[in-house]
Amino acid sequence: MRLELLAELNAARASRRAAVVVTELPGGAQRLVRDPAGDPLEAEIRAALRSGRSGVVEAHGARWFLTAHVPAPRMVVTGAVHISQALAPMAAAVGFAVAIVDPRTAFATSERFPGVDLRAEWPDVVLPGLALDPFTAFAALTHDPKIDDPALKAALDAGCFYVGALGSRKTHAARRDRLAAAGASEEALDRVRAPIGLSIGAASPAEIAVAILAEVVAALRRPEERRA
Known part of the structure; x- marks a missing residue:
């Protein structure tokens, strides 16, 4: 994970804000999503935030790994x-x-x-x-x-x-x-x-x-x- 992305993720976790790390498969390119509105994977990211579970999703002919970081309730x-x-x-x-x-x-x-x-x-x-x-x-x-x-x-x-x-x-x-x-x-x-x-x-x-x-x-x- 890139240092700037890790810093952004740590800041979200410290402030009890939910976030999802989206990793492209198999390439490995990553991005952090805190607000899924308008994202190409909006439905999948919202599902990950709702469940708090991480996993592989397939959409638009490609695959991604969604790592959900959700504050403990x-x-x-x-x-x-x-x-x-x-x-x-x-x-x-x-x-x-x-x-x-x-x-x-x-x-x-x-x-x-x-x-x-x-x-x-x-x-x-x-x-x-x-x-x-x-x-x-x-x-x-x-x-x-x-x-x-x-x-x-x-x-x-x-x-x-x-x-x-x-x-x-x-x-x-x-x-x-x-x-x-x-x-x-x-x-x-x-x-x-x-x-x-x-x-x-x-x-x-x-x-x-x-x-x-x-x-x-x-x-x-x-x-x-x-x-x-």
């Missing part, structure tokens, strides 16, 4: 609640780095969340350091607007690939009004999954966690089906 949750206790180990098991944010120290304890990146602080203090990005899923689970609302706004501003919030449709309607007043656009608010999780009739905290994780994975692996 993260999940940030506000609310050290029962749902989070079930969700955190499930999400970690499928490859998400999980962080839970809750300033309520009675809930945010290492005994309740062993081995979890637990931040017992307010979101406006913690989230800048966590650097939310398009490879982060965000879930608001506290039912407390003082905690959830600023975090939801930060997740929308950062372009998180999934943004979901616990609560009924009535609760979410009021939440939309508050977030709109805080500067969130209608387009951004339409991205919030609320009520959170797939509609599977979940009742217990563990079942709700399953519904949330399934919706998150679908949003990660099928980005073409994400809400506009």
